[in-house]
Amino acid sequence: MTKKPSRAELMGQSLQSRRTFIAAGMASVAARPAWSQTPKRGGTLRTIINPEPPSLVLGISPLIPTGTVGSKIYQSLLSYSFDLKPYPVLAKSWTASPDGRVYTFTLQDKVTWHDGTPFSADDVIFSTTKMLPETNARWRFILEQCESIKALDPQTVQFTLKGPFSAFISSFVNSTCPIMPAHIYGANTDYRNNPANATPIGTGPFKLKEWKKASFIHLVRYDGYWDPGKPYLDEVIYSVVPDSAQRVAAIETGRVDLVSNNDIEYFDVPRLRQQKNLTFTTKGTETRSLMSWIDVNLRLPKFQDKRFRKAMMHAIDRQFIVDKLYFGLGKVANGPIATTTRFHDDAAIVKYPYDPKKAIALLDEMGLKPDAKGIRERVSILALPYGEVWTRQAELVKQLFGKVGIEVTIETTDAAGWARRNSNWEFEMSFNFLGQFIHPAIGVARAYISANRRKGVLASNVEGYSNPKVDELFEQGATAVNDPEAQKAYSEIQHIISDELPVLYLTELAFPIFQSAALHDAIVDGDGASNDFSRAWKS
Amino acid sequence: MHNRGAVAGAVVLLLVVIMAILAPVFFPASPWDMVGAPLQPPGSPDLLLGSDMLGRNIASGIAYGARVSLVIGLVSALVAVVIGVTVGALAGYFGGMVDDALMRITEFFQTIPGFVLLIVLVALFSPSVVSIVVAIGLVSWTPIARIVRGEFMSLRTREFVQAAILMGESNLRIILRQILPNALSPVIVSGSLLVGTSILLESALSFLGLGDPNMMSWGYMIGAARTVIRLAWWMSVFPGLAIVLTVLALNLVGDGLNEALSPRMSRKVQA
Numbered sequence: 001m002t003k004k005p006s007r008a009e010l011m012g013q014s015l016q017s018r019r020t021f022i023a024a025g026m027a028s029v030a031a032r033p034a035w036s037q038t039p040k041r042g043g044t045l046r047t048i049i050n051p052e053p054p055s056l057v058l059g060i061s062p063l064i065p066t067g068t069v070g071s072k073i074y075q076s077l078l079s080y081s082f083d084l085k086p087y088p089v090l091a092k093s094w095t096a097s098p099d100g101r102v103y104t105f106t107l108q109d110k111v112t113w114h115d116g117t118p119f120s121a122d123d124v125i126f127s128t129t130k131m132l133p134e135t136n137a138r139w140r141f142i143l144e145q146c147e148s149i150k151a152l153d154p155q156t157v158q159f160t161l162k163g164p165f166s167a168f169i170s171s172f173v174n175s176t177c178p179i180m181p182a183h184i185y186g187a188n189t190d191y192r193n194n195p196a197n198a199t200p201i202g203t204g205p206f207k208l209k210e211w212k213k214a215s216f217i218h219l220v221r222y223d224g225y226w227d228p229g230k231p232y233l234d235e236v237i238y239s240v241v242p243d244s245a246q247r248v249a250a251i252e253t254g255r256v257d258l259v260s261n262n263d264i265e266y267f268d269v270p271r272l273r274q275q276k277n278l279t280f281t282t283k284g285t286e287t288r289s290l291m292s293w294i295d296v297n298l299r300l301p302k303f304q305d306k307r308f309r310k311a312m313m314h315a316i317d318r319q320f321i322v323d324k325l326y327f328g329l330g331k332v333a334n335g336p337i338a339t340t341t342r343f344h345d346d347a348a349i350v351k352y353p354y355d356p357k358k359a360i361a362l363l364d365e366m367g368l369k370p371d372a373k374g375i376r377e378r379v380s381i382l383a384l385p386y387g388e389v390w391t392r393q394a395e396l397v398k399q400l401f402g403k404v405g406i407e408v409t410i411e412t413t414d415a416a417g418w419a420r421r422n423s424n425w426e427f428e429m430s431f432n433f434l435g436q437f438i439h440p441a442i443g444v445a446r447a448y449i450s451a452n453r454r455k456g457v458l459a460s461n462v463e464g465y466s467n468p469k470v471d472e473l474f475e476q477g478a479t480a481v482n483d484p485e486a487q488k489a490y491s492e493i494q495h496i497i498s499d500e501l502p503v504l505y506l507t508e509l510a511f512p513i514f515q516s517a518a519l520h521d522a523i524v525d526g527d528g529a530s531n532d533f534s535r536a537w538k539s
Numbered sequence: 540m541h542n543r544g545a546v547a548g549a550v551v552l553l554l555v556v557i558m559a560i561l562a563p564v565f566f567p568a569s570p571w572d573m574v575g576a577p578l579q580p581p582g583s584p585d586l587l588l589g590s591d592m593l594g595r596n597i598a599s600g601i602a603y604g605a606r607v608s609l610v611i612g613l614v615s616a617l618v619a620v621v622i623g624v625t626v627g628a629l630a631g632y633f634g635g636m637v638d639d640a641l642m643r644i645t646e647f648f649q650t651i652p653g654f655v656l657l658i659v660l661v662a663l664f665s666p667s668v669v670s671i672v673v674a675i676g677l678v679s680w681t682p683i684a685r686i687v688r689g690e691f692m693s694l695r696t697r698e699f700v701q702a703a704i705l706m707g708e709s710n711l712r713i714i715l716r717q718i719l720p721n722a723l724s725p726v727i728v729s730g731s732l733l734v735g736t737s738i739l740l741e742s743a744l745s746f747l748g749l750g751d752p753n754m755m756s757w758g759y760m761i762g763a764a765r766t767v768i769r770l771a772w773w774m775s776v777f778p779g780l781a782i783v784l785t786v787l788a789l790n791l792v793g794d795g796l797n798e799a800l801s802p803r804m805s806r807k808v809q810a
Contacts, residue, residue, distance in 0.1 A: 244766075267592075267767050324577050324592060383752065388766050391748065396593055398753075399571055410752040412666055 037520065039232045043538035045519065047258040047529075048247055049217060049238040056200045056208065056217070058178035059127065059185070060135045060192050064530075067175045068261060069238055071530045072219055073114075073202035076179060077105055077124070078172040080287050080526045084342055084438050086169055087525075089532070090119075090179055090203060091157075100164035100481045107155045111226040113181050114200075114207040119226075121151035126182035128159075135191055138442065142171045164481045167439035170342070173287055174527065176437065179203065205231035205534035214240055225534070232537035244268075251278065257516040257538070260284075260529030266327045266389060269512045277517055282329055282510040284528020289338040289443070292433035294381065294397070294504040295463045300428060302377060309501040311362035313352035315404045316397060320354075322507055325389050325396070330510040335498040336444050338508050341436040343477070343490035350498040359404040368405075376405035382422065382430040385415050390431060393506070423458045433509065434459055438526075440490055441478035448493075448502060449474050465502035545795020551788035555781075559605035566599035570755040574599075581773045589773040591763065597773060600755050601781050607756040608785065611672055611741045616733040618676025623683025624726060628714050630684070631691025638688070645681050653678040657740060661749050668751050671744060675737050683729060690722035724800035731796055735789035742782055757782050 053065035058074040077091035091105040111119035128149050132139040145165040150158045161168060171177060184196045200208050203226065206219035217238040221231055239256065241247050247263045250256045252275065264272065273280050296303050296312075303309065318332040331339060335349040368376040379401070383394035391412075398408040413421065422430050436443035446452050446459060450466035473489045473496075480486035498505075513523055522536040523529065568574060573594040574585070581589040581597075588597040630641040648656075660674035694700060695718065703713050742758025744750050750759045757778040764774030 265766060267770055271769075385748075388763070391752075391763070392593060394752070395571065396573075399573055399593070402569075402571075412748070412752045414662060 037539075039521065039535070039537035040539055041229075041232050041537070042234050043232075045233050045236045045258065045522070045533065045536060045538065046256045047236070047238055047260070048241050048250060048256055048263050050241055050247065050261070050263055052214065052240045052242075055197055056211070057180075057197045058174060058202075059131055059180040060197065062136060062138075062175060064261060067530045069217055069219070070178070070200070070202075071174050071204070071527065072206040072236060072533050073200050073204045073208060074174065074178040074180065075202065075204050075532060076172045076174040076177045077107075078169075079531065080170070080173065080438060082283055082286055082526055084170070084286055084340075084526055086172070090124075091172075094169075096169070100166070100168075101161045103159045103161075103168060104152070105157045105159075107157065108226050109155070111203050112224050113183070113203055114222055114224075116224070117181070117183050119179075119181075119203050120154040121157045122154070123179055123182045124157045125149055125151050126186055127180045128177065130189075131180050131185055131191055132177060134189075136176060138176045138437065139171075141442070141446075142168070142176070164479050165441070166478060166480045166483075166486045167441035170437070170439040170442065173437055174530070174532075176442075204532050206233075206236055206532075209235075216240060227534060231532075231534040233533065236533060248272065251514050251516075254516060257519045258513070258522055258529065260513045260523075261511055264512050264514060266325070266329060266512070269327050269329060272512075272514055275514075278514045279517060281513050281515075281523060284513060284523045284526065284531075285509070285511055286340045286526035287438060287528075289340045289436040289438075290433050290509040291333050291338050291436065292431070292506040292509060293333065294506065295422065295427065295430040295432050296501075296503060297425060297428055297430075298464045298502060299425065302379070303428075305366055306500055307362045307366050308368070308377070309504065310352065311359040311366075311404065312401065312406065313501060313504050314355045314359040314362070315400050315406070316504065316506070317354040317400060318506055321393060321396065325392050326507065326510070329512060331508040333505040333508045335494045335505065336448065337440050337490060337494055338436050340508065341444065342439050343487050345487070345491040345494050348491040348495040348498075350495065356400075356404050363404060363406075370405045374405055375407045378407045378409070380409040380411055380428045382411045382413065382418065382427040384431040384433075385413060385418050394431065419458055422462055423456050423460070425455060425462060425464065429504075430462070431506075432462070432503070440493075441474070445474040445478070448497060463502050465500075467496065467500065470496055542791075542795045542798055544791040545798075548788040548791025548795065551784055552792060555605050555785050555788070556609065558602050559609050562599075562602035562606060566596065566602055568596075568599065570599040570603040571595060572599075578767075578771050580771075581777075588777045589771065591760075591771070591774050592767060597760070597777055600760050601757070601777055603755045604757040604760060604778060604781065605785075607668075607751075607754045608738045608741065608782070611668065611675070611756075612734040612738040612789075615672045615675035615679070615737040615741075616730055618672060619680040619733055619737075620683055620726060620730045622676060623680035624687050624719070626680070627684035627687025627689075628691055628719065628722075631688035632695055632710070632714055632718065634692070634695075641684075642688070645684050648678070649681045654740070654743065657744065658747070658749060661744060666744070666749050666751055668754060671741060671751060675740050679733055679736060679740070683726060683733075686725050686729060687722055690725065691718055694718045694721055728793055728797040728800060731793040732790060735786040735793070738782065738786055738789070 049065055049069055051065055053063055053069060055061045055066055056070045056073060058067060058070035075089050077089060078086040079089045080086055090108055092108045094103060094105045096103050107121060113119055133143050145161050147160045147162045152158050181201050184201055185191055185194060188194050205222055205225045207222045209220045210218040219236040221234050244265050247259060248268050251259045272278060296309060322330050322332055334351050337344045363376050370376050381394060384390040394410045398410055401408045421427050434447060447461055448465050449461060449471050452461040453464055454460045470493060473493045477486045477489035515522060518538050520537050522533060524535055525531050574596050575590045575594050577590060577592050577594040579586050579590040586596055590596055626641050630638040657674050657678045661670055664670040700717055703717050745756045745758030746762035748762060750756055760778040761775045768775055
């Protein structure tokens with residue numbers, strides 16, 4: 001099955017690929033991101049993975065480094081462009097019923113797993129109903145919206161929802177719904193300990209050749225890939241480089257073609273941007289859209305007056321954070337829905353520009369008078385143990401709060417300690433960040449709806465916010481049958497939440513990506529460096 | 540004093556102490572206050588040693604850092620001396636089973652790499668001045684215990700101790716009044732060296748982000764500066780110099796004390 005295609009076959013394939021591309025474009029199944037020039041076959045893409053992932057199997061590990069490498073091996077039905085429009089991957093096309101309850105996906109032809117076994121609708125059924133509900137919390141939530149998932153024939157899968165769910169078509173991000181091989185995982189339900197996890201078998205454009213722990217992960221072209229002519233590259237090599245100075249040196253000297261995620265520290269970005277032989281972008285974070293904020297434990301009496309939360313918000317100079325700590329990357333976050341997530345509505349948001357005088361006026365109005373030392377209130381903040389920038393933010397907030405009479409004690413802990421205390425509500429205030437995953441019903445609602453106040457669960461409503469009106473609006477947004485209706489609900493949510501401030505918004509995070517000039521079309525959609533690289537090529 | 544090094548050390552140490560005491564006079568604002576633009580080089584207006592990435596005054600950080608370093612150095616050395624002297628005195632005085640038991644415990648602490656144990660202890664009890672002082676004390680008492688035990692074992696057989704036992708003095712009284720004063724000089728010397736070691740340990744902890752997050756210390760300043768060393772060398776160089784000078788001064792003073800207090804050495808100097 002994995003025989004090398006002859007030259008003639010290759011040429012035929014590339015012709016055919018152009019034809020399928022045109023056909024797809026004319027049928028306007030969905031807008032594919034455009035790409036430039038004529039791609040060239042062959043070549044090696046050298047890049048970096050940091051930290052080294054514990055596993056490459058997307059179906060069992062939700063970690064970002066797993067996704068960065070695993071996205072070349074495993075695929076979902078769809079992927080999402082920079083502007084979050086779905087486009088076909090393993091699903092060739094799809095239809096939705098007018099009531100928004102039935103979605104029918106037609107799968108690509110001639111898809112095979114890396115071991116040669118044909119891919120079929122059974123794999124989709126197995127992944128979405130058996131395996132992912134066990135291993136992926138975000139998929140579990142999507143599955144709760146489904147009444148049934150059926151294979152109509154080996155190439156057609158039908159999802160019937162319990163009711164309209166506007167986020168459904170946004171749910172097929174490869175880190176939420178990677179399609180896993182039923183013939184490998186079907187027999188053994190202990191997915192996490194399956195010996196096959198060491199030898200990932202996917203449908204993606206690249207397959208694992210060798211993984212030398214603590215050194216490199218070597219992926220090679222899968223010649224039986226379903227999209228004819230692709231991938232263009234022969235191999236992708238991820239080097240494990242734990243030291244940030246070495247990572248900078250690697251991209252500067254051209255030893256790697258691409259750095260992404262957290263590879264490059266923010267303070268190195270301005271210098272690297274001067275390099276003529278490198279291209280720079282912060283695109284490719286749209287799917288995940290990470291937003292940072294400070295959780296406020298609303299169960300505590302001192303935080304219950306929203307004027308106090310507003311005062312704290314006015315006291316934080318968020319532009320300073322973006323300009324000086326992130327060296328200009330990212331954006332000030334103003335409300336619950338990021339600018340790179342669907343249904344963001346800038347006009348609906350109540351904004352809190354940096355204004356210490358206003359903060360003091362609000363505190364005065366509440367009757368929080370300064371004592372002999374000038375202190376009006378004391379709070380403690382749990383810092384995030386994820387590196388320098390977070391530490392500096394905690395120190396900055398401490399100083400800025402001090403200026404308006406709020407004395408801050410910074411609490412530090414290790415990553416496990418932070419996760420335990422944050423999820424068990426053992427904090428007064430806590431730095432935090434969360435991904436939004438295209439649609440507010442998937443990544444935003446979980447932090448605010450009262451049903452999600454689940455002790456011990458990370459990325460839930462840890463601050464303890466509860467507003468029946470907001471719960472109802474999130475329900476309306478999720479079940480809206482059309483976009484204008486969803487927009488109405490989400491606009492109102494953005495107004496209410498930015499007014500009540502259950503959390504103090506900080507920034508929308510951006511991640512610097514640098515590429516050598518010879519690398520093309522590596523960053524082509526909202527998944528950034530976690531797309532499948534089937535279109536990437538080197539000149 | 541014949542030892543020039545010790546004199547120089549004492550002078551430097553005195554300057555550091557004065558700087559620590561007068562820090563609020565020179566810098567009325569807190570060292571955490573953002574007083575200027577971020578990343579200003581040394582010599583900028585009002586920023587003698589430059590500013591860090593939040594616009595905090597490096598000079599002010601060094602002055603206030605001296606307080607933290609000195610307090611932590613002194614108190615943790617004291618903790619180590621108290622534990623070490625107690626264990627060493629009991630082991631050396633009573634001998635036998637007590638000695639065996641206490642020395643096994645001492646060996647237990649000696650075989651664990653000190654800095655690793657320190658990190659574990661501080662991480663376990665969440666970083667604060669108290670937990671750091673106690674943890675440094677806990678990992679550095681063993682040499683003191685060894686020295687004191689040796690002194691006690693040899694002094695215990697002397698006539699004046701035998702006489703005290705015959706006179707019916709209590710064990711506690713003999714330990715505290717008869718033997719300890721005679722065993723103190725090596726303890727003072729190694730205690731003074733311990734102050735320097737403790738400052739280094741605290742700096743290393745802060746460098747790793749395990750310092751008290753509410754205290755400005757030299758190690759913290761270097762830790763925070765290490766990532767921007769190509770942009771702002773002054774952020775790490777000045778606190779680094781402060782640590783080097785202070786620890787060097789303490790070592791010189793310790794050597795001086797060693798010479799002054801050790802009878803053999805002082806005789807040699809006189810001869």
